[in-house]
Amino acid sequence: MGGIGKTTLANIIFNQLCPRFGKNCSFLEDVSKMAKRKGLKTLQEKLLCDISFFGVACKILDIDHDINMIGETICNKKMLIVLDDVDEAYQIQKLIGEQPLYPGTRILVTTRDKSVLNIRGFKYKFEPYEMVQLSDKDRIKLFSRHAFNDDSPPDDYYTLSRKIISTADGLPLALQVIGSSLFRENREIWVECLDKLEEAPHKDVLATLKISYDALERNEQEIFLDIACFFIGENKTNPMYMWKECKFYPEGAIEVLINKCMIKELDDDSLWMHKQFRDLGRVIAKDQHTRLWDIDDIIDKLNSTEIKGRVQALHFNLRDSSKGPITVTSEQIKRFPCIRFLSLCELPIRSVWIAVMLFLLDLPLPIINGLRQLVRGI
Known part of the structure; x- marks a missing residue:
């Protein structure tokens, strides 16, 4: 990457x-x-x-x-x-x-x-070497050399440094860029920087990673964004049904993403993505207004009477919510005419079945197709 x-x-x-x-x-x-x-x-x-x-x-x-x-x-x-x-x-x-x-x-x-x-007709075969992430010790050393011109942080900056380092997830470019930007800055700037990095990666890091994203075909981009927003750590079986239904040609797209080191497929068929790529995908999805996973954002959109023609996916993560019971009507869902993925986390099976049946009674065909993935999951 x-x-x-x-x-x-x-x-x-x-x-x-x-x-x-x-x-x-x-x-x-x-x-x-x-x-x-x-x-x-x-x-x-x-x-x-x-x-x-x-x-x-x-x-x-x-x-x-x-x-x-x-x-x-x-x-x-x-x-x-x-x-x-x-x-x-x-x-x-x-x-x-x-x-x-x-x-x-x-x-x-x-x-x-x-x-x-893999070059056709080439007389020689390349021996591949995949770059490995820095060890915890080397992460601290690299960051400290750029932030403090030393091999380790001062005692009064050690805890704050570790928190900032953790946002980079071992990516050397991020450690260098962030460390250099904080060199000789006061503590208040450091705290602000940590708050910003917990929201999104540094802009220079995003620009470097986005080169890989921009080189993808549209169907590959859609699958990349889906994984970044919803499917990290998840088995790929269920989303593959949806991607095939949407004509995203996932078999070839997944292979492209793996070859470009943007994702990995683990032994249990679950999907892995580096934290910096995850954050890149979520920044892009937010800018495009195509995927919603923050419960406050979803509620705001549900309560709005405007048609949300760009939204493709809704992920209700109720286990992270303090909102209590949430009622969603078919009339609200109709305002998302391009939805193809709906995820309801931590709901009783009976409630999910009732919700699906109510939706199917009243929704147009494109939305019903988008809900097929939910029914398969149950």
């Missing part, structure tokens, strides 16, 4: 290994961004310049023809090449080529999408 330290680790490995390869080294940063902004030709020119001892910028006229120049150079020398932040398989093909590599050559690729490493 974005911000977990792929480029940082690749840089460290590159610098450690460079002495073994002499001048036959090249580190191509932000491959996906550079390919979109300046074209692959620019990256090919830099790579060829790095590994061919020309000493001046090499001009490439044709991407497909001059990949042969790179291939011939690579196959005759032991190389160390890093392709950072690749998002399409063809980028690897056009930069490395398909000729045999010289013995001892090392190619490192960082990516948010491991499916790009």
Whole structure:
């Protein structure tokens, strides 16, 4: 996932290994961004310049023809090449080529999408390494270096620091960004920062994570938002029925989300998502007004006579509510014409059956289809 330290680790490995390869080294940063902004030709020119001892910028006229120049150079020398932040398989093909590599050559690729490493016709297979989260000790050290220029917080900031660190859920980018923003700030700012982070991640972290979200197809985005809002820790079986009914093509979408490290599917078929991605999804859902899970927000919308055409899902989490019994009428639900998911938590089975029967007697077909998931769950 974005911000977990792929480029940082690749840089460290590159610098450690460079002495073994002499001048036959090249580190191509932000491959996906550079390919979109300046074209692959620019990256090919830099790579060829790095590994061919020309000493001046090499001009490439044709991407497909001059990949042969790179291939011939690579196959005759032991190389160390890093392709950072690749998002399409063809980028690897056009930069490395398909000729045999010289013995001892090392190619490192960082990516948010491991499916790009499956390249048809490629002579070599990548050995995957999935980034792991920082240990508790390293989280404190990383945050403290940016917030205090030290390896640990001062005693009077220790508890507050731990609370702020917990909001990042071990994501290095978040720890660096938050720590740097708090450097030399007073305690009141720290307390305010904690309150804000408990509502949503830091804006710079959100921007990095949203790159992965923006790259998804619409059906994949819908499933991502559903998981973030409702299904973390839940078995995937029931939501799969709903997603299939809604033509979200969930089998392929789930695989895409897993490949992009946005979710994980655990051994018991339950769905897992990093806390920062969860918060990103909920921020997006709130901005879009498509999903409601806060009981106060739901009650406000139910009491409004306006038509809520953007709302797709309602999640009544009554176990977290101090409101007491809540009555919902079919007339209120009719004001949500696009609803496809309704969740009623902690209700007696008999009450749920009665509610479903009342809804089915009086609701139009689209809403009945949205309630099928509830009936299946019972």
